[in-house]
Amino acid sequence: MAVTQLSDAERRLWLRLYRSENVGPIAFRQLLQRYGTAQAALDALPDLANRGGKRGFRAFAEADAAREIDILGKLGARLIAACEPDYPGLLREAEDAPALIAAIGHAHIWSKPSVAIVGARNASFNGLRFAEDLARDLGDAGLCVVSGLARGIDTGAHKGALATGTVAVMAGGVDVCYPPENKGLYDRIAQAGALISELPPGISPQARHFPRRNRIVAGMTLGTIVVEAALRSGSLITARLAGEYGREVFAVPGSPLDPRAKGTNDLIRSGATLIETAKDVLDVVLRRSLAEPSNGREESPVKNSNIMEKDTEAARAAVLERLGPVPTDVDEIVRECQLSAPAILAALLELELAGQLERYPGNKVAKRA
């Protein structure tokens, strides 16, 4: 994605497109790539959804977009599009990066090499202190510390890095402090660091929002550090996403007798880097930070002009016939259908816009129940 500053009008069109029904981050990118501008994509939406099997599709209204931007302005928040220079550079490279984020505070802070520190909400006293000390040491070494403002480890991480730079990625709207008892910390981060969210302001976080928040935490950082996590903990999702994005995964070990170490020990067994000190993290992350390319990732070449309606019709039928509720690799679908990749991708986009299909990380899709 080419990095360019948008006009306010263009940014509003981006927001309309991103907030339109069934337009997820991946569909957004494909639409933008196929139609060149958000306006052209908005114009094409009803027809695409219609082809996917949905009648009467209506894009997100201009007035609603204007109202959201107005509310954000009153909150002191900025809307930053994925193509804009202030957008977190590493996040832009994630395939399912939000098309837009709302940010309160210092949006320049994540231009430093960033790491995520996440972990158990019911952290031990030692774990909490460890997270805070680690965040302070990493901050002192020049890193920005990203976390999710949750209870426990997240709270420790933000506190430790308040003086040097920390970003809280909110699970709900950027103005909704969750958990409520972290309001004091929320305010201090707004002053000294940054708060971001891809959701509209006013939205209270629900269960399904947390994994989506976690992907932003993993996606905007060079690596994710897990400090204390039981098995099947949300932090392990963040770690898995970091791995899928090709980022570093770090875990703090613990005694087998400590249930809060089950998840981190398991991560280490699965290949995460065992860390005990900030230096262990810095050794890996700063080397990586120097090696990381600053330009965006390659986009797959899907040109509108190459796709004929009869091709996508055949592709839609083939995809619908084969696709079930189990997430399937898009590459595998292309292979199995023996149709051109652009036709399949176009068909998937249409089905997605029509609400028939769901995207999953790692370039996978499933039929909606």
Place this chain on the structure above:
Amino acid sequence: MAVTQLSDAERRLWLRLYRSENVGPIAFRQLLQRYGTAQAALDALPDLANRGGKRGFRAFAEADAAREIDILGKLGARLIAACEPDYPGLLREAEDAPALIAAIGHAHIWSKPSVAIVGARNASFNGLRFAEDLARDLGDAGLCVVSGLARGIDTGAHKGALATGTVAVMAGGVDVCYPPENKGLYDRIAQAGALISELPPGISPQARHFPRRNRIVAGMTLGTIVVEAALRSGSLITARLAGEYGREVFAVPGSPLDPRAKGTNDLIRSGATLIETAKDVLDVVLRRSLAEPSNGREESPVKNSNIMEKDTEAARAAVLERLGPVPTDVDEIVRECQLSAPAILAALLELELAGQLERYPGNKVAKRA
């Protein structure tokens, strides 16, 4: 090394050769291979040492060997040579395996798949209990547990496996219980398990004996498990040797705030397998136990008849000129000297017997100070 039962007379000759001055385990193997029998090697010793630069070399006296065997008999101990069927099979494959071990107790016990459990002498209460439980679980699963009868983790490991089978490798003579407070455990292992040593009876352990004992612990087992170890702990030597022998290395993780976990966390970072339960060990060890070949390792073909005295003379000079006090790979010496490998190996053997050269694990040698 071909597996064969020795006569009492042959075993006494093995003991004489092994107890002769400057004859370490590697020299012993080379001598036996070159001269075919212990008697022939004993006959050749003075001349070889003389060529290496030492006058008046005397082999270990027959009467002294007879006396040692007599004492062992009175202690209820057996002497087992590396070529004999009762010798631990995996230990036989280690390049620096003792030519003979003295054993008290049930010498068949190590024919089960064996693992070592070692660790900190100043173990925590949790570490101690963990070692005991782990040993019990591994014993119940059919494994023999090997350790060093030291305070702390070793003690816990032996206790846990008393009912199922445990071997204590002594740092001094097989009859010398160290530390003294483990006399009760020593007696119970003598009854229910086995005690072994490569040193003559009556020898009190000294600092230099511990790493040599540790190589036996690592050498006779499929893998070494380290439960709690500070940095620069003796258990880490056992783990390193296990790695050098190509065996598994397991380590129990711990909190970065626990100094007793520094060594084990460090091992994990260096590639050791993180374990939390007996199952984690069994998954690896039993698979390996099935894959492990039962026959001995290949010996390098060094034939006496091929080596001319003038070749070894040139080789001795070349080796002495180049070798310093830093351990150097024998293969590198062969490459650098540009002389035949058999001549170099013969020269190294002569220099070793003459006390001019010291062997190190991993096929390395250094000049003696």
